[in-house]
Amino acid sequence: MEEPLNLVLFSGTDDKLNAAAVLTAGAAALGRPVNVFLQYWALDAFRADRIDADHGLAPESGTAGRVAVDALRAAGQASWAETMRQAKELGGVDIEACSLSMDLLHLDQADLDPLVDGVEGVTAFYLNAGAGPVVFI
Amino acid sequence: MTLTKIDQLVDARGLACPMPIVKAAQAMKGLASGQVLEVLATDAGAVRDFQAWSRSTGNLLIEMTEEAGTYRFLLQRK
Numbered sequence: 528m529e530e531p532l533n534l535v536l537f538s539g540t541d542d543k544l545n546a547a548a549v550l551t552a553g554a555a556a557l558g559r560p561v562n563v564f565l566q567y568w569a570l571d572a573f574r575a576d577r578i579d580a581d582h583g584l585a586p587e588s589g590t591a592g593r594v595a596v597d598a599l600r601a602a603g604q605a606s607w608a609e610t611m612r613q614a615k616e617l618g619g620v621d622i623e624a625c626s627l628s629m630d631l632l633h634l635d636q637a638d639l640d641p642l643v644d645g646v647e648g649v650t651a652f653y654l655n656a657g658a659g660p661v662v663f664i
Numbered sequence: 665m666t667l668t669k670i671d672q673l674v675d676a677r678g679l680a681c682p683m684p685i686v687k688a689a690q691a692m693k694g695l696a697s698g699q700v701l702e703v704l705a706t707d708a709g710a711v712r713d714f715q716a717w718s719r720s721t722g723n724l725l726i727e728m729t730e731e732a733g734t735y736r737f738l739l740q741r742k
Contacts, residue, residue, distance in 0.1 A: 552686045
């Protein structure tokens, strides 16, 4: 699978970010390049001063969902940020902040966790995406 | 029991998907062609994951055993 996996992350809740991290790590473990594009609330979650905070869960999770997620974390599951770091260690994972969302949130790259490699616009993202799928989370 | 020489051990017991594969992939990068990685995992999903990973990467899954909930995978670097 030489075509990169391209993930556009929009949601900033912990469940969706964890799902994104699992998809990223799985692809990286197979040697497949991954391009991650952070928009809106996903970008906000990658702020250096917020990355390890509680970002909540999607409304559909409900009370039972919160209990299930907490139980998995208590059992030692890594945070999505840690899973992303492990994935990057494998190589081939590039995480970029959407420049429009940077403007929206009034952020500079210095405000972001080192996980974020840079800032780019959608055109650069599409160029790097090549023929690989673009997945919106 | 097997007499295959193990060059590195990854203990992924207690780790949930995708960590067993991620840890295995990280360790495999440091091995030379032909060397053998042993992975221990308790995640039941790891069985299918390692079979798929082996097929996809070309790293041979030499052996897979299970004992009391712990899965043991022997993988050879291609």
